[in-house]
Amino acid sequence: MALKIGFLKQKGGCGASTHAQLMLREYTFNGWTTKLADMDIGQETSLDWNQWRRESGHEPLDIKKYSRLNQALEDEEDYDLIIFDGRPRATAFTLEIAKVCDLVVISTGLSRKDLVPQVRISHELVQKGVPPERICFILFRTGDSSVEIKETREYIEEGGYIVLKPHLPERTGYRRAGDQGLCATETRYSSLNKIARTVTQAIIDRFEDVTGLRNQ
Numbered sequence: 001m002a003l004k005i006g007f008l009k010q011k012g013g014c015g016a017s018t019h020a021q022l023m024l025r026e027y028t029f030n031g032w033t034t035k036l037a038d039m040d041i042g043q044e045t046s047l048d049w050n051q052w053r054r055e056s057g058h059e060p061l062d063i064k065k066y067s068r069l070n071q072a073l074e075d076e077e078d079y080d081l082i083i084f085d086g087r088p089r090a091t092a093f094t095l096e097i098a099k100v101c102d103l104v105v106i107s108t109g110l111s112r113k114d115l116v117p118q119v120r121i122s123h124e125l126v127q128k129g130v131p132p133e134r135i136c137f138i139l140f141r142t143g144d145s146s147v148e149i150k151e152t153r154e155y156i157e158e159g160g161y162i163v164l165k166p167h168l169p170e171r172t173g174y175r176r177a178g179d180q181g182l183c184a185t186e187t188r189y190s191s192l193n194k195i196a197r198t199v200t201q202a203i204i205d206r207f208e209d210v211t212g213l214r215n216q
Contacts, residue, residue, distance in 0.1 A: 002079040005207060006101035008086040008094050010121035014114050015107035015140030015168070017045040019203070020085040022183040024061050026200045032080040035062040037072040039097065040087035053181025060181075069096050091124060098130045103207045106161075107140045110152045119159050132160050136206050138199065139167035164206060166198040 007020040020036055027034040038046040050063045066072040076082060084097050098104050104125065108118040118137070126132050137156045142149055153163045168174060168184055174196075177187040184196035207213070 002076040006084040010117040012088040056180040141170040164202040
C-alpha cells in the first residue's frame with residue numbers, strides 16, 4: 001500500500017501544485033515509484049505543467065487526473081508514494097483526501113488573503129478528525145522582509161501547527177522554470193536549486209517523522 005502526501009488548499013495560488021510537483025520529481029528521481037494525483041479537474045494545473053515539461057524536451061512524470069478519491073487509489077499497490085494535488089474551495093473533498101494521507105502539507109503566501117483561508121481549512125480538518133501533527137505548513141513566494149516572515153510563522157504556530165523552516169522566495173527563475181514544466185530544483189541557477197533542495201529535505205524529514213521511516 002502506497003504512502004501518501006497531500007498538498008491541500010482552500011485557496012488557489014498558494015503553492016500547493018508547485019510543491020507537489022517538486023516532491024514528485026525528487027522522489028521519482030530518487031528511485032521511488034511515485035505518481036501525482038491531480039484532483040483539481042477544473043484547472044488541471046499539474047497536468048498542464050507535465051505537458052509543458054514534455055514540450056520542453058524533458059521526460060514527463062507520472063501525473064494523472066482524478067475526480068474522485070477512490071479512482072486515485074485503485075492502483076495504489078503499484079506505487080511507493082502517491083502525492084495529491086488538491087482542489088480549492090472543496091472542504092468536504094479536501095477532508096476526504098486528508099484522512100487517507102500520512103502527511104498534509106499546507107503552503108501559503110504571507111498576505112492575510114492567503115494565510116487566513118489556509119489556516120481556516122486546517123482548523124476544519126482537525127475538527128473533523130485529522131490529527132494536527134499530520135499537518136504542516138510551508139511558506140511560499142516569500143519576500144525579503146524577515147519581520148513579515150516571522151509574523152506569519154508566529155500566526156500559524158499560534159494556531160497549533162508546525163511551520164517548516166525553509167521556504168521558496170519569490171524569484172523570476174522559479175517562474176521561468178515552471179513555465180517549461182521544470183520544478184524548483186531544476187532552474188538555471190544553482191543558488192535557487194539549492195534553496196529548493198532545502199525545502200524538499202524539510203518536507204521529507206517531516207514525512208519520515210510522522211510515518212516512522214526515519215527510524216527504520
